[in-house]
Amino acid sequence: MSLGDYLQLGFVQHALIAGALVAIISGLIGPFVITRRAAFAVHGTAELSFTGAAAGLVVANDAVAGALIGSLVVAAAIGLLGVRERERDSAIGVILAFGLGVGVWLLSKQHGFSSTATKILFGYIFGVSTDQIWLLVAVAGGVLVTMTVLYRPLLFASVDPDVAEARGVRGRMVGLVFLVVLALTVTEAAQIVGTLLVLSLAITPAAAAQRLSARPAVVTGLSVLFALVASVGGLLASLETPSVKASVWITTISFAIYVVARVAGTRVTVRRRVPVPA
Amino acid sequence: MTRTKPTVALRGATLRFGARELWAGLDLDVAPGEFVAVLGPNGSGKTSLLKVLLGLQRLTSGSVTVCGRTPRRGSDLVGYVPQQKAFDRDLPLRGRDLVRLGLDGHRWGTALPSRAARARVDRAIESVGATAFADAPLGMLSGGEQQRLRIAQALLGDPRVLLCDEPLLSLDLAHQQATTALIDARRREAKTSVLFVTHEINPVLPLVDRVLYLVGGRWAIGPPDQVMTSARLSALYGTDVDVLRVRGRIVVVGAPDAAHGDVGAGHHHHPVDDDHEVPV
Numbered sequence: 001m002s003l004g005d006y007l008q009l010g011f012v013q014h015a016l017i018a019g020a021l022v023a024i025i026s027g028l029i030g031p032f033v034i035t036r037r038a039a040f041a042v043h044g045t046a047e048l049s050f051t052g053a054a055a056g057l058v059v060a061n062d063a064v065a066g067a068l069i070g071s072l073v074v075a076a077a078i079g080l081l082g083v084r085e086r087e088r089d090s091a092i093g094v095i096l097a098f099g100l101g102v103g104v105w106l107l108s109k110q111h112g113f114s115s116t117a118t119k120i121l122f123g124y125i126f127g128v129s130t131d132q133i134w135l136l137v138a139v140a141g142g143v144l145v146t147m148t149v150l151y152r153p154l155l156f157a158s159v160d161p162d163v164a165e166a167r168g169v170r171g172r173m174v175g176l177v178f179l180v181v182l183a184l185t186v187t188e189a190a191q192i193v194g195t196l197l198v199l200s201l202a203i204t205p206a207a208a209a210q211r212l213s214a215r216p217a218v219v220t221g222l223s224v225l226f227a228l229v230a231s232v233g234g235l236l237a238s239l240e241t242p243s244v245k246a247s248v249w250i251t252t253i254s255f256a257i258y259v260v261a262r263v264a265g266t267r268v269t270v271r272r273r274v275p276v277p278a
Numbered sequence: 279m280t281r282t283k284p285t286v287a288l289r290g291a292t293l294r295f296g297a298r299e300l301w302a303g304l305d306l307d308v309a310p311g312e313f314v315a316v317l318g319p320n321g322s323g324k325t326s327l328l329k330v331l332l333g334l335q336r337l338t339s340g341s342v343t344v345c346g347r348t349p350r351r352g353s354d355l356v357g358y359v360p361q362q363k364a365f366d367r368d369l370p371l372r373g374r375d376l377v378r379l380g381l382d383g384h385r386w387g388t389a390l391p392s393r394a395a396r397a398r399v400d401r402a403i404e405s406v407g408a409t410a411f412a413d414a415p416l417g418m419l420s421g422g423e424q425q426r427l428r429i430a431q432a433l434l435g436d437p438r439v440l441l442c443d444e445p446l447l448s449l450d451l452a453h454q455q456a457t458t459a460l461i462d463a464r465r466r467e468a469k470t471s472v473l474f475v476t477h478e479i480n481p482v483l484p485l486v487d488r489v490l491y492l493v494g495g496r497w498a499i500g501p502p503d504q505v506m507t508s509a510r511l512s513a514l515y516g517t518d519v520d521v522l523r524v525r526g527r528i529v530v531v532g533a534p535d536a537a538h539g540d541v542g543a544g545h546h547h548h549p550v551d552d553d554h555e556v557p558v
Contacts, residue, residue: 155379155383156383167358169383210370214416215375
């Protein structure tokens with residue numbers, strides 16, 4: 001089949017829609033993940049979506065719904081255990097280790113353990129049902145709306161927490177909402193690239209964007225664009241190359257964009273600096 | 279309201295955290311354009327006083343008003359200048375973005391491009407002489423450049439009261455002078471009251487109208503000549519403290535905690551502020 005033939009197929013169209021939406025929300029949270037030093041929270045919630053997916057399979061034969069519900073549990077657990085900033089990473093580590101153990105145990109009750117595990121860990125968006133796609137679309141829409149409302153106070157609280165608090169931003173509440181948004185986004189991204197490779201959509205595009213600009217709006221826009229190119233491009237490329245999984249393409253494209261941005265960005269960061277007379 | 283009414287008024291203001299009393303029965307009227315230096319050892323409640331005026335902390339008892347109103351979060355009546363901090367070099371934020379956040383960063387939603395807002399930000403940046411570097415990434419600016427932008431950020435809402443929490447800390451002498459000159463100019467031109475928390479009174483001594491000195495629940499208020507004396511500080515600390523005047527500088531010797539003057543200068547600690555509760 002040619003690419004044109006594939007694009008006529010419903011499940012391919014659905015996968016592309018989901019891939020695009022997930023890329024948009026991943027690219028949107030990426031700059032905040034970096035500014036708030038939440039990369040480990042991304043990795044932790046992503047890996048724990050493995051447990052959620054396994055639980056979903058065992059309970060209702062639905063890995064996607066299980067992963068999404070599980071991500072809310074994980075966000076709540078991190079929020080409760082990691083109240084203070086310096087406790088956060090250790091709290092994530094504690095939950096991550098135990099949660100993954102539970103996931104392995106749950107999945108071992110399933111037939112075809114290793115192939116199911118591979119799908120969850122490395123992504124298998126083309127195997128997701130129509131209902132599950134619409135669930136992903138609905139959650140992505142919710143994340144998009146929440147991020148639009150949260151954007152300004154979240155930016156303020158992330159880059160300048162003391163003054164944000166002084167100006168009336170409720171930093172703790174904003175942080176908790178972002179944690180939920182992050183967990184949902186990461187779980188969605190895990191459906192496309194797999195739990196192990198989520199960082200390629202949630203961090204790499206934003207990291208590349210930061211090399212090219214210091215304007216928050218431009219960085220956010222570029223981050224979304226890069227995530228879109230990697231996600232949709234990777235899905236399309238994998239249709240042409242059946243032996244190579246989409247997640248391999250996505251991580252590769254994402255990394256290539258980062259390398260290019262890194263090289264191109266050296267010119268941007270060396271700016272004319274004007275010394276201030278005292 | 280007329281300009282002669284106090285901008286900040288505290289009556290019998292008391293703040294306690296559990297069994298620990300930071301200050302009690304504090305009476306203070308700050309006049310428009312007045313510069314009040316807030317001094318005291320670590321844990322004496324200087325930062326907490328600012329939090330009360332920002333509407334972030336409620337008094338245990340007594341009353342507080344800012345321009346006749348109870349302080350509330352996010353009020354434009356109050357501007358806030360924090361101490362200089364290190365930003366990541368690759369933080370995606372320009373100086374002008376930091377200033378702009380002072381205008382509407384606390385509001386929900388996404389900031390839309392606005393010519394009026396941009397003009398206002400430009401004016402504020404120009405007024406502190408930061409135009410040349412306002413478009414550079416924040417993480418690449420010096421401490422002194424940052425503090426200029428901080429003052430622009432704080433003045434954007436045209437506040438009647440400027441609260442400064444150790445804004446000179448970790449700045450070199452030249453930048454300390456530049457920063458204090460900006461604050462001084464503002465209070466003279468716009469009659470903005472200034473409450474200036476500091477460990478080190480000397481850089482601002484020429485500007486100080488009155489000193490509020492807080493020590494372990496006790497306090498003293500008055501012009502520097504009356505408060506910064508051996509007798510007054512000894513009484514406050516409950517031990518022998520010597521206040522010396524050397525070449526126009528004030529040196530405090532023997533104050534427990536050694537948190538001000540030239541003894542142990544540079545060490546900074548926010549007692550109540552220490553545990554920021556910021557998930558993710």
